[in-house]
Amino acid sequence: MSKIIIRGARILGGEPQDVLIDGETVTEVGTGLDAAGATVIEAEGQILLPGLVDLHTHLREPGREDSETVLTGTRAAAVGGFTAVHAMANTFPVADTAGVVEQVWRLGKESGYCDVQPVGAVTVGLEGKKLAELGAMHDSAAGVKVFSDDGKCVDDAVIMRRALEYVKAFDGVVAQHAQEPRLTEGAQMNEGIVSAELGLGGWPAVAEESIIARDVLLAAHVGSRVHICHLSTAGSVEIVRWAKSKGWNVTAEVTPHHLLLTDELVRTYNPVYKVNPPLRTEADVMALREALADGTIDCVATDHAPHPHEDKDCEWAAAAMGMVGLETALSVVQQTMVDTGLLDWAGVADRMSFRPAAIGRLVGHGRPVSAGEPANLTLVDPAYRGAVDPAGFASRSRNTPYEGRELPGRVTHTFLRGRATVVDGKLA
Structure with missing residues (x-):
């Protein structure tokens, strides 16, 4: 599996840091991270949460x-x-x-x-x-x-x-x-x-x-x-x-x-x-x-x-x-x-x-965003504002109480054991 660097995200809302994912695991957390051939996701201003x-x-x-x-x-x-x-x-x-x-x-x-x-x-x-x-x-x-x-x-x-x-x-x-x-x-x-x-x-x-x-x-x-x-x-x-x-x-x-x-x-x-x-x-x-x-x-x-x-x-x-x-x-x-x-x-x-x-009692989920942990991660843009449009839902059903209501925040990326399931807000 390819390497991924999430650059400049605020882990749990803290100071900006880089996160290196290699395969299914977070292998390094710090600043100025680099890895040959890694895909880089620029995440300035975004919040990185455990999945x-x-x-x-x-x-x-x-x-x-x-x-x-x-x-x-x-x-x-x-x-x-x-x-x-x-x-x-x-x-x-x-x-x-x-x-x-x-x-x-x-x-x-x-x-x-x-x-x-x-x-x-x-x-x-x-x-x-x-x-x-x-x-x-x-x-x-x-x-x-x-x-x-x-x-x-x-x-x-x-x-x-x-x-x-x-x-x-x-x-x-x-x-x-x-x-x-x-x-x-x-x-x-x-x-x-x-x-x-x-x-x-x-x-x-x-x-x-x-x-x-x-x-x-x-x-x-x-x-x-x-x-x-x-x-x-x-x-x-x-x-x-x-x-x-x-x-x-x-x-x-x-x-x-x-x-x-x-x-x-x-x-x-x-x-x-x-x-x-x-x-x-x-x-x-x-x-x-x-x-x-x-x-x-x-x-x-x-x-x-x-x-x-x-x-x-x-x-x-x-x-x-x-x-x-x-x-x-x-x-x-x-x-x-x-x-x-x-x-x-x-x-x-x-x-x-x-x-x-x-x-x-789930294994591998609800873990800290730190080296050695499974790369189950969620990247969120908290500055986003947009009206809910159920026509674009991935769910088969549309019975949302929020249709047309403006809500804050948007999930930009989701990673399941290092594999992106959502990229730029859309299913990978």
Whole structure:
């Protein structure tokens, strides 16, 4: 493989330095670097980050290739600066056996745009009644460490306890979609003033918070790891903060859209804003930002949820829930966290690479940008400003809530083990 010199980039936002990539590895970091025959990338003013890691991506394959495939989803991930994604289990068939997770894992290997780590289902068919083959999925070639029924809550406390006990044996983690189903029957949006005015069924904050409270207690009792998916309310923040103050092994993620958008947007009745958990209030958004800044929330995860046009271009009540997010995630984080002074670029690297890789126990990702480390890297131009145009997305779906919105920052290059998957903002 050829040598590459990234010249003058600010590693994690620090002073400008050069980075030499030789093959799959960063071999030298310094100033004035040179190497015979090396390709030089002039990166003055740009930020160099470790490759981003997403703990929560829906790639839809197998079964819903009309929405996304592993190939198109990983292309979208690369454009967004991601070098590894965790593929959620709510596929058709469900990823609840070694055979299905190995299929997804192999498709990721074949795509070549980013590493795909399958997430195994907690229960058979996501039905919440019987534990899936957790051990077999872990022992498979895919080496599953994260298990989730995302899209559905593991609402049975006994099943949740058993799952936590089972994954403890191999240092796995259960990632919970916190939604008490009986409190959200018929829910269409956040329960509050806006839902009352619009006459739409409300999704109350307590439906999320009650499950989180139960599960952090169960995790503490078992001595196992629990991860809270797409945390969305100020109350949820306080429960996680309390659990962490006890020293319990609890982690949590927040999506980019919950850092920026509020339930006021539902007044448009545009189904692009329909998502689970729903967009919340401005007070919730501010609490989530502060919690991400102080580390109560460990990481940003996209919950990239592609849908075909017909599933979103319909009346609100009939529309599918979910938004695409891989290609815009870093820009939203820059706008909400960096440009507001809540995080610096080192903090972004921590929340979007180091911590998610650690939670998922990924090898080779979430590593420092230093000599001897795998060359999984993301180069960002923070000065860029541009309107979001979904027509240019690498994803197969276009259900973005940011169409036409100006966002800052652009990923110019992504490297997966030294090979450029994105060059000058376009797929290599």
